[in-house]
Amino acid sequence: MEEILKQINEDWSECSTDQEKIESSFDKLIKEKRADLFYSESDVKKKAEKQKKRLRSCVAMIESVEKAGSSNEELIKDLQEKKLKIKHYIKKLDVINKQTLNTGGKFVELFLGKESSAVLVGDDSKKFNFKKEYESFKYKCTVWNIPFTLLLYFFIQSRAIDTLYQLYLTYFYLTLALRENILAVNGSNIKAWWIRHHYLSIFLVITMLTWPETAFYQAYRPYFLLYALYASIVQVLQYKYQKERLYVRTAIGKSNMMDVANSDSSQVVVESSLALVFLLPFIFIGQIFQVYNAYKLFDWGLLHPESFGGITVEWQVYANGLLFLILALGNFVTTTEVLVKKVKRVKKRKQEKAALAKASEEKKIE
Structure with a gap:
């Protein structure tokens, strides 16, 4: 018994000493290192x-x-090279600024509080894994959305099932918006419109959730489901293309590891004439689809409410119409801006090549 008590006292003494060391080390790490x-x-x-x-x-x-x-062509060439390097430096500084301890914006603050930090602390693998989880989550949910909408469109006519589907979409867009804000402050290439697009999508789905099962709802339901189906198919196609392009761009140093494979129409990066021919028609058709949905809702609510038996027009009719119109205009403007920038870059490269060819010809003549 005495030997056991002696052993207990010795172990307790060692444990107490080690405990104090651990607590002291932790306090030092928290108070000094983080400060x-x-x-x-x-x-x-x-x-x-x-x-x-x-x-x-x-x-x-x-x-x-x-x-x-x-x-002086040599001077102009030198200045152009300096200008390109300076722009590269500015982009690097933007990445540094994003990777410091920011909160992740107002949206993240709304759910996680003002004192939360959205920067992923640790080695780069933690950030990269977070980005991969985001891409996997978005892709899987988009793929699953295709059979869901097919079932609802062709086989299931139930307001209760519609509500579950709309709750699922609310969760999907809310999760995307939160993760995209966190990715943005960790150096990702996510554009501001993309995140705003998902804010608007959240509001759009919430209006659907609060919409009673009236004649207007039943008339609009197939349009909404058909658009959701089409948008999911196009996003899957875009994701496949963008993932391949991102892999190549990262390999040659044009993209960093936190850049994401985009699947939104506003984020398409056209790198070849084949992609231009294949992807853009689908993207613009989707935007036309959004405008058509807005047109149908405003037509029913403002011009032909009598076709629904003279019942009161719900506010959701106008809200959905306005949201679809904003989404269509935002997507069209952003897609057009991306294309204009691409055309300008191609034109500039051709001019630079022509200038270099001209300079080399003049040197040969001399």
Whole structure:
């Protein structure tokens, strides 16, 4: 018995000492290391903002020289190379700013609180795994949406099942919006419109959830389901293409590991004439579909409510019409901007190649 008590006392003494060491080490890590991290990152952010202002000033000076014109081709070429490097530096500074301890925006604050940090602390593999989980979640949910909408459109006519489906869509878009805000502050290439698109989609589905089973709801239901089916099929096609393109772009250094394989019409990146011919018609048809849904709702509510027996027009008719119209316009504008930028880049590359070919010809003549 005495030996056992002696052993207990010895073990207790060692455990108490080790416990104090662990607690002391943890307190030091929390109070000192994280405080140092906060002040260091604040300092880096200030320096990054100052550097961006200087770089933008350099770009403005270079552009003023380009506008003035010069016969010195070597000088122009040198300035263009500097301008490209400066723009690359600015993008790097934007990534650094995103990866500091930000909250993830108002949307994340609304659900996780103002003091939460949306930056994924740890090595890069943690961020990369979070991005992969996001892509997998979005792709799987989009694929599953296809048979769901087919069943509801052709075989199931139940308001209760419709409600479950709409709750599923609310969960889907809400989860996407939260994860996209977190990805954005961790250096991802997600555009602001993409996230706003999902905010609007949440509101659209909520209006469907609150819509009573009236004649207007029953008339609009097949249009909504048919659009959801079409949009899911197009998003799957776009995801497949974008994933392949992202793999290639990451391999050649044009994209970073946190860039995501986009599947939204507003985010399409056309890299070849084949993709232009194949993808864009589907994308624009989807946007026309959105406009048509908005037109039908406004037509029923404003011009022909009598065709529904003179019943009161629910507010959901106008809300859904307006939301579909905003989504269509936003998608069209953003897609057009992406295409215009692509055309300008191709044109600029051709001009640069022509200028280099001309300079080499002149050197041969000399």
